[in-house]
Amino acid sequence: MNENDYLNFEIKLMGKLLIPIIFFIFMYISYGIFIQGFLSTEIYTYFGISPKNYNILNGAIFLGMLIGNTLYSEKKKNKNIFFNVSIILVLLYSMIFFINNYVYFLVLRLLTGIWFGYLFLYLNNFYLEYKLRVNIKDITFGWGRALGAILASIVAFYFSQILSWKYAFLMLSTGIFVIIGLKSMSYIYKFKDFNENxxxxxxxxxxxxxxxxxxxxxxxxxxxxxxxxxxxxxxxxxxxxxxxxxxxxxxxxxxxxxxxxxxxxxxxxxxxxxxxxxxxxxxxxxxxxxxxxxxxxxxxxxxxxxxxxxxxxxxxxxxxxxxxxxxxxxxxxxxxxxxxxxxxxxxxxxxxxxxxxxxxxxxxxxxxxxxxxxxxxxxxxxxxxx
The missing domain is CATH 1.20.1250.20 (MFS general substrate transporter like domains)
Structure with missing residues (x-):
């Protein structure tokens, strides 16, 4: 097997691995956005705020996505900061039961929006490149978003009826698998020949x-x-x-x-x-x-x-x-x-x-x-x- 054949084999193999990683991360982002809307009454009742003021919390996650979009950069230094922030957010969600202050939760969702905005752009660099190289289908993105909404609705129903709404947000601590997936992708993200001049x-x-x-x-x-x-x-x-x-x-x-x-x-x-x-x-x-x-x-x-x-x-x-x-x-x-x-x-x-x-x-x-x-x-x- 010559060098070119080996390279093509590696690209195809890694492309197959990317499909489930990309799907899971898209579904994770979708879930993280929809769950806030699907549990709105439980959250504003818990924190003792009015339904009207709850919209500030909704605005925070979209403001965060706007900031994350603006901060996005391909520089290695920025990527390292991004991974460190990701780890901190996952740890914060694992301690969601200790967050009883509305302002703290508001800041957490703002940071989550920044993470989602940066994550979405970071992920799409892989998606676009390997879509061209190994024919990853656009359906990966669409299924992830749609099934993320369904997962959020089912989780909201179960946890709001049986357990605390915080368990639904505790599931965002599974972001540790997102970080592992992104780290795996970073090892195979060696080929970038887009003409972006x-x-x-x-x-x-x-x-x-x-x-x-x-x-x-x-x-x-x-x-x-x-x-x-x-x-x-x-x-x-x-x-x-x-x-x-x-x-x-x-x-x-x-x-x-x-x-x-x-x-x-x-x-x-x-x-x-x-x-x-x-x-x-x-x-x-x-x-x-x-x-x-x-x-x-x-x-x-x-x-x-x-x-x-x-x-x-x-x-x-x-x-x-x-x-x-x-x-x-x-x-x-x-x-x-x-x-x-x-x-x-x-x-x-x-x-x-x-x-x-x-x-x-x-x-x-x-x-x-x-x-x-x-x-x-x-x-x-x-x-x-x-």
Missing amino acids: SFYLKNKNILIYSILYFLVGTNYYTLSMNIKNILMIYLNDYMLSNIGIIIFSFSILIGYIFSIFLYNKYNIFTLMKVLTLLLMIISFFSLFLDNGYYILDFLSLNIFVQTIIWNISLHYSFVDLNKFNPTKSIKLMLFMLALGGIFYSIFTYIFYDKLYVFVNSYIFFNSILLLILSKNYQRNNHFMKR
């Missing part, structure tokens, strides 16, 4: 992508992070609300499966227009509901459609941006998604007294903006066309 896109195109990521992100988080509070208001029962969250999270998984089928079968521009109109209709009619079970049905349908829009729009735009610079396109995507999360937290805080009406109205008007943006897709020579 230029990142030229027309200003108009960058603006379109940025608005797209922001609107998709803020819609998604506005619903998914408020679902527990909405169900508690209308069902007024912890067990029924937690069962509703499980149904809601499975809608995310089903939406992801549908997005794969639709993306491969239909024109992207037509899909975006139809799905956005459908989302507007669902959000509008949801405003007139007052029965908790009907509300659950419509919100599950809402997140189902949103998941399809999320996967189709982000995947297509990301493929296009990768032609220019993979790392910077990931940074742009995460920055705008995190910014959308921060804006959702601010607006939810302001309009919390009319939470259900706000959520549906906010998604409705953002969908109008998405529809307007879709006209720019059509006029753009390389976006949303196949």
Whole structure:
């Protein structure tokens, strides 16, 4: 076996090892974000804060992701700091039962957001490179995010009914396996031949992508992070609300499966227009509901459609941006998604007294903006066309 054959064998072997590592870490990040929204009532009751002020805690994790995205660097010194911070966070989550102060928990979630933001970018460097080398499928990312939401809903149901909500956050101490996985990946991350010398896109195109990521992100988080509070208001029962969250999270998984089928079968521009109109209709009619079970049905349908829009729009735009610079396109995507999360937290805080009406109205008007943006897709020579 000559040197080139051995090198190709090593790349393929390590690529096979990367798939479960990448899947687990994506699921870990997804779980770490969703669990906070799915256990909102338990957390603000425990700390004795108002549901309205709880949105500050939600904003903290997205602010952290924004900071982590900004701090990300390929420099070895920064990577060492990142690993040290990761170890500290895992230790803190292992001692979650000793954290009884809301401010301490707020700081912990802010640091977690920074870790997630940095981790997401760090991981995607491996993902992008080995996707090209050993044909790692995009499905790795999507399954991890969808199943992370399902895991969070099941854990929230179990621990909120039987044990303390802190056990659900104790599971984040499994981040030790994330660190081990990342360390394993660092030994095989020897090949980097991306051409990142230029990142030229027309200003108009960058603006379109940025608005797209922001609107998709803020819609998604506005619903998914408020679902527990909405169900508690209308069902007024912890067990029924937690069962509703499980149904809601499975809608995310089903939406992801549908997005794969639709993306491969239909024109992207037509899909975006139809799905956005459908989302507007669902959000509008949801405003007139007052029965908790009907509300659950419509919100599950809402997140189902949103998941399809999320996967189709982000995947297509990301493929296009990768032609220019993979790392910077990931940074742009995460920055705008995190910014959308921060804006959702601010607006939810302001309009919390009319939470259900706000959520549906906010998604409705953002969908109008998405529809307007879709006209720019059509006029753009390389976006949303196949």
